[in-house]
Amino acid sequence: MSQGLFVHAAWIAYLVSLLAYSINTGFIRDEKAQRIVGGTGYTFLVLGFASHTVFQVMRMLDYWHQYQAFSIASASMFEALNFFAWWVALIYIITEPIAKTRLFSTFVVVIPLVSIAYSMFDQNIVRGLLSPRQLVPALKSPWLNIHVTTMFISYAAFMLSAAFAFYFLLRHKYGIGIKNIDAKFSLDEIDVLIYRFIIYGYPFLTFGIITGSIWADTAWGVYWSWDPKETWSLITWFVYTAFLHSRLSWGWKGSRTAIFALVGFLSVIITFLGVNYITKAFNIEDPHSYM
Amino acid sequence: MIEEKKPVIDRAGLVHPEDERDLSAEDEVLISDLPERSFARDGARGPIAWLNHHLTSLPSAVVVLCVIAALSIIGTFVPQGESFSAYVGQYGEMKAKVLTRLGFTDIYHTIYFNLLLFWLGLSSIWCSIKRAVITWKLQFMPRIKIRASTIEKMEHSHAVNVKDEAAALDRFEQRLRKKGFRTYRLEQPGGAHNLYAARGMRRMWALVALHLGLIVVLAGALIGLIFGTNGFIRLEDGETKVLTVHPGEADYCVSVKGGNSHAPGAGMKQPTGSAKPKLIRSLVRNIEPMVFTLDLDQFEITYDKLIKPSVIAGMPEKWIKFESYIVHQFTSHFKVTRNGRSKEKIIAVNHPLTLDKLMFYQSSYSRGIELIVETSDGDTFSQVVDMNVPFEVTPEGLRSVGRFGAATSPFFFRIDEIKGGPLHEGREITGELDPMISISIFSSENGQMMGMDVIKNDHPLMLPDFSLGIGKETIGASVFQYKRDPGLPLVYLGFLILVLGTLGALFMHFQQMYLCIEGQKARLGLRSTGIADDADKLFVSVTGD
Numbered sequence: 001m002s003q004g005l006f007v008h009a010a011w012i013a014y015l016v017s018l019l020a021y022s023i024n025t026g027f028i029r030d031e032k033a034q035r036i037v038g039g040t041g042y043t044f045l046v047l048g049f050a051s052h053t054v055f056q057v058m059r060m061l062d063y064w065h066q067y068q069a070f071s072i073a074s075a076s077m078f079e080a081l082n083f084f085a086w087w088v089a090l091i092y093i094i095t096e097p098i099a100k101t102r103l104f105s106t107f108v109v110v111i112p113l114v115s116i117a118y119s120m121f122d123q124n125i126v127r128g129l130l131s132p133r134q135l136v137p138a139l140k141s142p143w144l145n146i147h148v149t150t151m152f153i154s155y156a157a158f159m160l161s162a163a164f165a166f167y168f169l170l171r172h173k174y175g176i177g178i179k180n181i182d183a184k185f186s187l188d189e190i191d192v193l194i195y196r197f198i199i200y201g202y203p204f205l206t207f208g209i210i211t212g213s214i215w216a217d218t219a220w221g222v223y224w225s226w227d228p229k230e231t232w233s234l235i236t237w238f239v240y241t242a243f244l245h246s247r248l249s250w251g252w253k254g255s256r257t258a259i260f261a262l263v264g265f266l267s268v269i270i271t272f273l274g275v276n277y278i279t280k281a282f283n284i285e286d287p288h289s290y291m
Numbered sequence: 292m293i294e295e296k297k298p299v300i301d302r303a304g305l306v307h308p309e310d311e312r313d314l315s316a317e318d319e320v321l322i323s324d325l326p327e328r329s330f331a332r333d334g335a336r337g338p339i340a341w342l343n344h345h346l347t348s349l350p351s352a353v354v355v356l357c358v359i360a361a362l363s364i365i366g367t368f369v370p371q372g373e374s375f376s377a378y379v380g381q382y383g384e385m386k387a388k389v390l391t392r393l394g395f396t397d398i399y400h401t402i403y404f405n406l407l408l409f410w411l412g413l414s415s416i417w418c419s420i421k422r423a424v425i426t427w428k429l430q431f432m433p434r435i436k437i438r439a440s441t442i443e444k445m446e447h448s449h450a451v452n453v454k455d456e457a458a459a460l461d462r463f464e465q466r467l468r469k470k471g472f473r474t475y476r477l478e479q480p481g482g483a484h485n486l487y488a489a490r491g492m493r494r495m496w497a498l499v500a501l502h503l504g505l506i507v508v509l510a511g512a513l514i515g516l517i518f519g520t521n522g523f524i525r526l527e528d529g530e531t532k533v534l535t536v537h538p539g540e541a542d543y544c545v546s547v548k549g550g551n552s553h554a555p556g557a558g559m560k561q562p563t564g565s566a567k568p569k570l571i572r573s574l575v576r577n578i579e580p581m582v583f584t585l586d587l588d589q590f591e592i593t594y595d596k597l598i599k600p601s602v603i604a605g606m607p608e609k610w611i612k613f614e615s616y617i618v619h620q621f622t623s624h625f626k627v628t629r630n631g632r633s634k635e636k637i638i639a640v641n642h643p644l645t646l647d648k649l650m651f652y653q654s655s656y657s658r659g660i661e662l663i664v665e666t667s668d669g670d671t672f673s674q675v676v677d678m679n680v681p682f683e684v685t686p687e688g689l690r691s692v693g694r695f696g697a698a699t700s701p702f703f704f705r706i707d708e709i710k711g712g713p714l715h716e717g718r719e720i721t722g723e724l725d726p727m728i729s730i731s732i733f734s735s736e737n738g739q740m741m742g743m744d745v746i747k748n749d750h751p752l753m754l755p756d757f758s759l760g761i762g763k764e765t766i767g768a769s770v771f772q773y774k775r776d777p778g779l780p781l782v783y784l785g786f787l788i789l790v791l792g793t794l795g796a797l798f799m800h801f802q803q804m805y806l807c808i809e810g811q812k813a814r815l816g817l818r819s820t821g822i823a824d825d826a827d828k829l830f831v832s833v834t835g836d
Binding site for chain 1: 364366512597652786790797798
């Protein structure tokens with residue numbers, strides 16, 4: 001079966017999940033009805049994730065058949081975006097029942113949905129959808145799996161914190177809230193969620209940058225070369241380091257840390273996607289670039 | 292509820308040395324009013340005090356971080372380390388001059404950027420020393436004395452009535468010990484009893500480790516910068532070169548066998564790396580240079596055939612076939628000798644070779660192929676042409692053209708890619724890929740690309756005046772990067788400490804319980820840092836109330 005089919009199926013399932021979650025958060029007051037509609041959203045999220053997982057496995061098998069080596073599907077922009085979406089879905093599927101954040105799901109599920117849509121948009125990416133990307137010699141390394149996975153887990157965690165931060169600011173700064181959420185979550189609780197997702201993402205980001213350095217040293221003979229991707233990942237690390245210092249040392253809370261979380265995520269977006277456009281637009285060599 | 296108000300000490304926050312000082316001091320200090328500045332003493336004057344203040348000040352550190360980030364961003368928008376003419380071509384002369392003068396064309400090596408990094412390193416060292424001293428005191432010499440009114444103002448505090456002060460103190464202490472707290476008691480002259488208990492000191496040490504890790508990484512980088520050396524060296528098949536490396540002076544090599552050793556200028560020194568700044572040169576001038584003999588036995592590029600090639604609708608068959616073969620690996624059968632000791636290995640990307648701590652990496656390659664021209668008059672001539680070198684076909688032969696303006700023929704060519712060599716299937720070599728090239732054709736008039744084609748042995752490029760074919764052999768040269776970095780073990784050690792410290796600092800928690808019994812009233816206060824949040828439960832379990 002076509003791998004594209006599973007990506008499309010995942011997208012449709014995420015869309016249904018988003019609709020169910022949106023109805024649940026925005027319009028349903030009755031708790032029993034909330035359980036049913038919210039449960040439907042969660043079920044479709046899991047179904048979408050399952051379909052997405054099939055795609056990931058098929059693509060990894062392609063790499064296995066091609067190179068007789070295990071490689072996660074992250075060698076092209078299409079694969080990277082799908083891998084990111086997959087991690088967001090996985091982390092949220094795990095954390096939603098634990099952190100009881102179902103009412104926020106709309107803000108989260110929209111991310112894999114947009115990621116997949118964006119991944120299928122570009123002509124180069126459409127090529128990528130059809131077949132696995134060739135792996136240049138430098139990418140044939142176990143460090144690829146470790147480095148990319150840790151970086152994407154951190155991106156996913158930061159994305160979730162940004163989703164909470166976005167809602168926090170809407171409510172706190174602009175007075176725009178959703179009744180169901182406001183009834184169940186105080187600003188303090190949302191603030192703690194922002195903080196928690198950042199402290200879960202931060203060690204992964206640190207580890208991801210470190211594994212990237214070790215890999216670069218093995219492949220390129222230099223553990224830090226100030227290429228745009230490395231530099232932006234360091235800037236992202238600086239932003240979240242400053243966030244943690246402001247929170248832990250200065251006791252910053254509330255809208256200031258929420259803004260910090262959004263700035264951090266903007267930096268993540270530039271690191272992940274923006275760098276590719278910057279290097280292309282400004283004619284800068286970047287061995288990390290996907291395009 | 293969250294409101295915009297002046298900062299308070301977060302229950303998930305770090306314990307500040309100031310907090311420790313103030314909490315255990317006699318004076319009454321509102322926790323929310325604690326200073327959030329540096330470790331420097333108030334009222335101190337002079338450059339040392341200024342330095343001490345700013346090196347240990349978090350706002351200063353954040354400002355430095357922001358400036359480093361901003362400068363780094365510039366470096367991601369402006370191509371780095373290119374020639375001035377390249378900048379003139381991209382930005383125009385005026386802008387190119389401004390960018391170069393400001394150092395934006397090599398920003399990561401400018402003095403001001405490195406001074407900022409140095410400041411950050413110094414600040415980390417200074418803060419870490421002070422943090423380590425404070426953590427040491429917290430571990431071994433905690434201050435126990437505290438007044439009930441101070442405890443009352445803590446974010447988490449609790450009060451209970453006790454009948455027998457001594458018995459209550461024993462009971463509380465026992466319960467705290469059961470919960471893993473280390474306890475310290477103090478009887479004040481006025482009759483008040485103090486109990487201080489702490490658990491999770493590992494978190495405080497993790498914080499020390501985290502900052503220490505960063506320092507170790509920077510120290511390793513500094514050692515590498517001073518005592519390290521690196522450069523690039525190109526060897527052709529069968530060539531031997533003698534490489535001389537020195538941490539301060541410019542490295543160089545001399546070709547002694549094969550390759551271009553018989554060409555004019557052979558046997559001369561060829562630079563492979565650049566000299567360091569004067570200050571570093573003076574530091575390392577007494578270090579003896581290291582001399583290595585390098586032999587490249589064979590350089591090889593192996594190929595994979597894609598099982599699922601990317602195909603665009605309407606793509607000609609010859610292009611589909613060309614795109615179906617991709618580089619599997621490039622490898623060099625390489626031997627290094629120094630002081631009579633040799634090491635031999637097949638170097639590939641991700642698989643370097645090390646001798647006497649000098650590492651050799653397979654970096655890149657250059658490749659050429661014999662091009663055969665057959666004119667419409669029946670004349671045939673051939674010449675080896677390298678990849679990415681623009682050339683034109685003239686009646687006299689093939690001629691390299693630096694830029695399109697230099698071409699005298701209506702068009703000129705460039706070989707974009709040469710493929711051909713052992714063919715892999717999975718991990719095994721199962722066959723041989725015959726040579727083929729992709730070639731671009733440009734107009735000499737305006738430099739515009741006019742087309743692209745694939746040339747194979749049996750499919751030459753047919754043009755009105757001549758045909759362009761290829762020979763059966765490709766000629767390759769391997770490009771190695773070499774590096775000696777004595778700071779690398781420290782950098783890796785720093786990475787390890789940094790990761791462990793980060794995990795400890797973020798996921799362990801540190802708690803301090805303060806107890807003051809005056810008369811029949813016991814007051815308990817709790818400070819938690821980290822993600823612990825069980826103050827009320829803890830109070831109940833300690834007091835039983």
